[in-house]
Amino acid sequence: MKHTISALASNRPGVLADMALMFKRHNLNIRSLAAGETENPDISRIVISLDGDSEEMERLTRELAAMDVVIQVDDLARREFVDRELLMVKVRMDRESLSQLMQIFEVFRASVVGMGQESITVEMAGDQERVEGLIKLLKPFGIKSLCRSGMIALKRGDD
Template sequence: MTQTISALTKNSPGVLADMAQAIRKYNVNIRSISAGETEDPTISRLTIGLDGSEDDIQRITEEMADMDVIISMDDLRRKEFVDRELVLVKVAMESACTTQIMQIFEVFRANVVGMGQRSITVEMSGDRERVDGLIKMLAPFGIKSLCRSGMIALKRGDD
C-alpha cells in the first residue's frame, strides 16, 4: 500500500539521510521522494511516497515527528491533496510514426523540449496515473531514456 507523507523540515545538511534511516529501520520501500526549498529558504518540503503496512508507516511518522529538524508533518493518506510528478521521456522517432507520436503528446499535453535526428524528448507533469499512461502509450515506439522527478504534493484547501 502506497502512502504519502509531506514534511516541512529545517533546510540543513543530513535531514534527508536521517529520515531515510528512520524509514530503513522498518524495512519500508521509498517509492518516491522529492525535496526542495519552500517560499522560506531556511525550510524545505519533503514529499515521500512509501510502500508499507499502515502500522509501519505510523511508527515511521511518529519517529520522524520527534526529530529536531522536523517543523511539521502531514500524513496525506486520509486527507485530500493535489499531487504532481514531472517526467522527461526521450522516444525513438521514425518518420512513419511521427504523426502517431505527436498525437500522443497532444492528448497528454506533453511539451517537446528536444529533438534529434532519431529521437524526440518531451516533458509532462501530472499525477502518477497520467505519467504512467504516457509511458505506456510511448513504450511501443521505443523509449530511449526516461527520468521521473518523484511526486510532490500539497493538501487541498485552506490548511
C-alpha cells in the same frame, strides 16, 4: 497500501540522510522522493511515497515528528491532496511514427523539448496515473531514456 508522507524540515545538511536511515530501520522502500525549499528558504518540504501498512506508517510519522529538525509531518494518504510529477522521456521516432507521437503528446499535454534524427524528447507534468499512462503508450515506440522527478504534493483546501 500506498502512503504519501509530507514533512516540513529545517533546510540544512544531513536532514534527508537522517530521514532515509529511519526508513531503512523500518525496512520501508521509498518509491518516490522529492525535496526542495518552501516559500521560506530555511525550510524544505520533503514528499515521500512508499508502501506500508497503516500501523507502520503511524509509527514512522511519530518518529519523524520527534526529530528535532522536523517541523511538521502529514500522512497525506488520510487526506485529500494534489500531486504532480515531472516526466522527461526520449522516444525513438522515424518519419512514419512522428505524426502518431505528436497526437499522443497533444492528448497528454506533453511539450517537445528536444529533437534529433532518430528520437524526440518531451516533458510532461501530471499526477502519477497520467505519467504512467503516457509511459505505457510510448513503450511500443521504444523509450530510449526516461527520468521522473518524484511526486510532489500539497493538501487540498485551506489547511
